[in-house]
Amino acid sequence: MFQRLPNASGERVSFTIDGRAAEALSGDSVAAALIANGVSACRTTPVSGAPRAPYCMMGVCFDCLVTIDDVGNQQGCLVRVRPGMRVETQNGKREIER
Amino acid sequence: MSDLKPRYDLAVIGAGPAGLAAATLAAQRGLSTVLLDEQRAPGGQIYRAVTQSPVRNPSVLGSDYWHGADLVGPFRDSGADYAPGTTVWSVARSLDIGLSRDGAARVLPARHIILATGAIERPFPIPGWTLPGVMGAGAAQILLKTSGLVASGNVVLAGTGPLLWLLAWQYLRAGARIDVILDTTPRENWRQAMPHMGAFVRSGYVGKGLKLLLEVRRKVKVIGNVTSLAAEGDGRVQTVVFRQGDGAEQRLPADTLLLHHGVIPNINLANATGCAQNWDEAQRCWVPTVDGWGATSVEGVSIAGDGAGIGGALAAEHRGRLAALDALHRLGVLDRDARDRDAAPHREALDKAQRGREFLDTLYRPAKDFRVPTDETIVCRCEEVTAKQVRDAVKLGVSGPNQTKSFLRCGMGPCQGRLCGPTVVEVIADARGVSPAEVGYYRLRPPVKPITLAELASLPKAEDEIAAVLHH
Amino acid sequence: MSSPTPQPDVIVIGGGLHGCSAALHLSLRGVKVLVLEKDHIGRHASGVNAGGVRQLGRHVAEVPLTVASMALWHGIRDLVDDDCGFESHGQVKVAETEAELATCQARADQLNALGFTHEEVVDQAELRRLVPAIAGHCVGALVSRRDGAAIPYRTTFAFKRRAESLGARFVEGVTVAKIARDGKTWAVETSDGAHHTAPILVNCAGAWADRIAAQLGEPVPLEVIAPMLMITARVPPFIKPVVGATGRTLSFKQFPNGTVLIGGGLLGRAYRDENRTDLDFANVTTNARTVWDLFPVMRSATIVRAWAGIEARMPDDIPVIGPSGTEEGVYHAFGFSAHGFQLGPIVGRITADLITQGRTDLPIEPFRIQRFRRDAVAA
Numbered sequence: 001m002f003q004r005l006p007n008a009s010g011e012r013v014s015f016t017i018d019g020r021a022a023e024a025l026s027g028d029s030v031a032a033a034l035i036a037n038g039v040s041a042c043r044t045t046p047v048s049g050a051p052r053a054p055y056c057m058m059g060v061c062f063d064c065l066v067t068i069d070d071v072g073n074q075q076g077c078l079v080r081v082r083p084g085m086r087v088e089t090q091n092g093k094r095e096i097e098r
Numbered sequence: 099m100s101d102l103k104p105r106y107d108l109a110v111i112g113a114g115p116a117g118l119a120a121a122t123l124a125a126q127r128g129l130s131t132v133l134l135d136e137q138r139a140p141g142g143q144i145y146r147a148v149t150q151s152p153v154r155n156p157s158v159l160g161s162d163y164w165h166g167a168d169l170v171g172p173f174r175d176s177g178a179d180y181a182p183g184t185t186v187w188s189v190a191r192s193l194d195i196g197l198s199r200d201g202a203a204r205v206l207p208a209r210h211i212i213l214a215t216g217a218i219e220r221p222f223p224i225p226g227w228t229l230p231g232v233m234g235a236g237a238a239q240i241l242l243k244t245s246g247l248v249a250s251g252n253v254v255l256a257g258t259g260p261l262l263w264l265l266a267w268q269y270l271r272a273g274a275r276i277d278v279i280l281d282t283t284p285r286e287n288w289r290q291a292m293p294h295m296g297a298f299v300r301s302g303y304v305g306k307g308l309k310l311l312l313e314v315r316r317k318v319k320v321i322g323n324v325t326s327l328a329a330e331g332d333g334r335v336q337t338v339v340f341r342q343g344d345g346a347e348q349r350l351p352a353d354t355l356l357l358h359h360g361v362i363p364n365i366n367l368a369n370a371t372g373c374a375q376n377w378d379e380a381q382r383c384w385v386p387t388v389d390g391w392g393a394t395s396v397e398g399v400s401i402a403g404d405g406a407g408i409g410g411a412l413a414a415e416h417r418g419r420l421a422a423l424d425a426l427h428r429l430g431v432l433d434r435d436a437r438d439r440d441a442a443p444h445r446e447a448l449d450k451a452q453r454g455r456e457f458l459d460t461l462y463r464p465a466k467d468f469r470v471p472t473d474e475t476i477v478c479r480c481e482e483v484t485a486k487q488v489r490d491a492v493k494l495g496v497s498g499p500n501q502t503k504s505f506l507r508c509g510m511g512p513c514q515g516r517l518c519g520p521t522v523v524e525v526i527a528d529a530r531g532v533s534p535a536e537v538g539y540y541r542l543r544p545p546v547k548p549i550t551l552a553e554l555a556s557l558p559k560a561e562d563e564i565a566a567v568l569h570h
Numbered sequence: 571m572s573s574p575t576p577q578p579d580v581i582v583i584g585g586g587l588h589g590c591s592a593a594l595h596l597s598l599r600g601v602k603v604l605v606l607e608k609d610h611i612g613r614h615a616s617g618v619n620a621g622g623v624r625q626l627g628r629h630v631a632e633v634p635l636t637v638a639s640m641a642l643w644h645g646i647r648d649l650v651d652d653d654c655g656f657e658s659h660g661q662v663k664v665a666e667t668e669a670e671l672a673t674c675q676a677r678a679d680q681l682n683a684l685g686f687t688h689e690e691v692v693d694q695a696e697l698r699r700l701v702p703a704i705a706g707h708c709v710g711a712l713v714s715r716r717d718g719a720a721i722p723y724r725t726t727f728a729f730k731r732r733a734e735s736l737g738a739r740f741v742e743g744v745t746v747a748k749i750a751r752d753g754k755t756w757a758v759e760t761s762d763g764a765h766h767t768a769p770i771l772v773n774c775a776g777a778w779a780d781r782i783a784a785q786l787g788e789p790v791p792l793e794v795i796a797p798m799l800m801i802t803a804r805v806p807p808f809i810k811p812v813v814g815a816t817g818r819t820l821s822f823k824q825f826p827n828g829t830v831l832i833g834g835g836l837l838g839r840a841y842r843d844e845n846r847t848d849l850d851f852a853n854v855t856t857n858a859r860t861v862w863d864l865f866p867v868m869r870s871a872t873i874v875r876a877w878a879g880i881e882a883r884m885p886d887d888i889p890v891i892g893p894s895g896t897e898e899g900v901y902h903a904f905g906f907s908a909h910g911f912q913l914g915p916i917v918g919r920i921t922a923d924l925i926t927q928g929r930t931d932l933p934i935e936p937f938r939i940q941r942f943r944r945d946a947v948a949a
Contacts, residue, residue: 002249002354003247003248004246007155027152035247036245040231047480048482050482051230052230055479056219056237057233057236059547060218062511072870073512078136188849190848372846494727497610498610501610504612504722512872512874543876545873545875545876548874550871551871554873555855555859555862555869557851
């Protein structure tokens with residue numbers, strides 16, 4: 001659970017998480033945007049199906065893998081959220097067609 | 099990537115303090131220079147988002163953070179090219195750099211390369227550390243710097259090291275709430291650190307550090323001598339379980355558990371390039387072997403900053419300048435005397451910045467129980483391999499991390515061992531009763547970060563094709 | 571310093587799959603074996619190869635051996651107490667043109683004439699059934715249905731452990747410094763200063779085997795190579811057989827865990843004195859393009875890792891197997907030229923046959939080391 005500091009500045013960005021409308025600040029990474037929107041797990045692991053959430057926020061751990069605009073296995077912490085972006089949480093092994 | 103030149107005198111990888119300082123100095127002295135960085139804005143992790151943080155009240159992140167802006171301005175004016183959002187997945191001995199940006203890949207040749215890949219948080223494997231809601235204290239700090247996000251609900255910080263206390267201080271400044279800090283600093287570390295106290299007292303950190311510590315301790319409950327830790331919860335962390343000394347198990351409600359016990363060099367790229375590395379007993383990690391200028395065993399490749407051993411942000415910028423001066427020398431711009439003369443003030447500043455490091459290394463060295471986890475603890479987050487599996491493999495005669503990798507898939511996932519390597523080395527060394535120096539580390543290969551087949555297939559194939567792409 | 575344990579009957583130099591297999595088969599017959607390994611078991615080609623268990627498309631001289639080895643693979647658990655991750659879903663060599671398909675047919679006819687029936691030509695429909703993800707332009711394939719794949723390091727390690735359980739001894743981390751003969755006894759000095767003696771030596775030293783052979787007075791033209799492999803992140807299962815191509819270099823297969831291995835023998839650079847390989851990204855790119863063409867579904871797949879293992883290639887692309895041409899009590903098994911994994915189980919048995927019976931019932935004449943003598947090459 002994270003919350004935004006009341007005086008945090010920045011432009012609002014509208015995007016979607018699993019098809020639902022969501023809002024972020026323009027400097028947010030996708031991983032930060034998910035956290036800001038209360039998404040507790042961004043994927044399940046392909047090995048055991050356990051839920052995972054961003055852990056390192058700096059491109060190292062690969063726990064924040066999500067599907068962004070139909071491209072899977074993206075490190076959410078390295079991609080900046082953009083208006084209209086479609087972010088989908090990722091379950092298990094990613095289909096390679098997308 | 100048409101904004102990049104076909105080749106550069108100097109390519110610097112990583113836009114933290116070392117990389118910014120190195121690229122700035124080299125470009126000012128006339129080298130065609132490019133700074134390649136995975137992030138979208140300069141600053142590295144320590145000065146993350148320093149040009150665009152939504153946290154505009156300067157007292158929240160502190161003046162040490164805002165110093166980062168002093169590095170970015172001169173860099174922007176230096177004439178160096180800047181490629182943010184660029185992932186470097188290979189540095190070859192030929193000094194060809196494999197990189198990807200926005201889904202396209204290319205090979206970029208340079209005459210000299212400075213790796214400024216910085217540090218990562220030392221993996222902190224405890225039972226339940228893979229649960230959502232558990233993250234690195236460094237990760238929480240990044241969320242604060244980049245997005246003005248702070249943990250809410252029941253917040254527990256656990257571990258040891260300066261960054262843990264700094265984050266607590268920043269959280270308090272930001273008005274965020276911390277339930278408790280579980281301090282895992284081993285008691286005996288104080289005794290061992292005492293001989294290094296003198297240098298630390300002279301370092302200039304001591305006043306600032308003490309003030310910060312006292313302010314945090316005044317406002318937050320700190321439980322010291324914590325000897326075991328676990329996160330529990332259904333689908334996400336709900337409870338932190340810990341022991342104080344030999345005491346009974348205690349439980350705390352937690353919505354967020356922020357873990358930290360120091361930082362270690364981010365060595366994957368240097369390792370995959372083939373740079374020799376050695377075990378640093380004081381910092382308890384593998385570090386690339388470098389000389390006083392940051393030069394590695396690979397001709398034409400240097401390392402500046404924490405990537406060559408933890409020295410902190412201020413030391414990193416001086417190490418960056420020294421590496422840049424040596425690059426100027428190696429590329430024939432400066433003779434040896436000029437290099438040494440120009441380096442003198444930076445060397446002096448570096449010595450000053452590194453004063454007191456032994457004290458910090460010794461005081462905040464994590465306890466063995468947190469480096470060598472219990473059997474049920476997951477060590478490899480990607481492939482979900484436990485410490486017990488590693489120990490069982492050692493019993494069968496599997497003697498090193500590369501063998502446990504082949505045997506258990508431990509370290510074979512997308513993070514390529516970054517989150518398990520240090521732990522696997524410690525577990526194997528402990529099980530075999532030998533030093534980690536004898537156990538070795540993963541042999542890494544490019545790509546050091548995953549790339550898509552499409553990116554690979556789009557690379558120019560033959561030499562003439564590469565030439566055509568580079569020179570058109 | 572002398573060896574503290576009783577003298578072995580056989581010293582095997584090299585702890586790759588072939589060394590471990592020789593040790594196992596000898597141990598099964600009660601022979602005391604000592605294996606000397608300069609790094610650790612399965613460090614190079616044996617531990618990091620593509621794991622293909624393939625009869626398909628082999629040199630005609632290897633066909634009797636590969637068929638015999640396949641029988642052992644299908645009972646691998648009986649041999650080593652571990653299934654080695656072996657799965658048999660066939661191997662498929664895809665033809666992209668009618669001309670390539672004709673090549674496949676000629677190959678199948680050739681083997682049929684020799685009395686072997688394991689390779690068959692299939693049409694486009696059957697290819698689609700076997701490999702639904704194959705690109706539309708592929709017209710057919712050559713197929714070997716009993717082929718498959720296993721996990722290389724696990725396999726090599728299983729051979730070692732089984733041999734060990736039967737009494738074989740393994741010394742890792744020591745290189746052979748000197749080999750000398752004293753009457754009927756071989757004396758091997760290792761880098762740790764130890765001396766080991768035995769009446770019989772087996773040279774399974776892979777990419778370093780030429781150095782052993784040279785010490786025995788029979789130099790061989792061995793090339794040190796580093797075939798490259800890359801592997802993807804896990805994806806849902808979509809292909810069972812191992813797939814190669816007729817007109818291009820490719821080996822493509824999906825592990826049960828979902829990762830897809832892409833290889834086929836394109837080479838990186840090997841530095842055997844440094845135990846090091848460098849990848850050649852021009853060749854990796856060629857490999858990626860082949861997959862791009864043959865498996866459109868893979869175009870967005872993520873490559874997680876790439877690597878190369880050091881191994882030996884002989885000028886005629888077939889191994890050296892059999893007794894030394896210069897010294898009694900010495901046997902060779904090396905130079906498998908990037909396709910030795912499947913042969914591992916049988917070649918160890920052949921070496922054991924030669925040592926314990928003085929003969930083997932499989933035709934190994936084409937693999938004799940004497941073929942590289944200067945006069946033999948000239949003739």
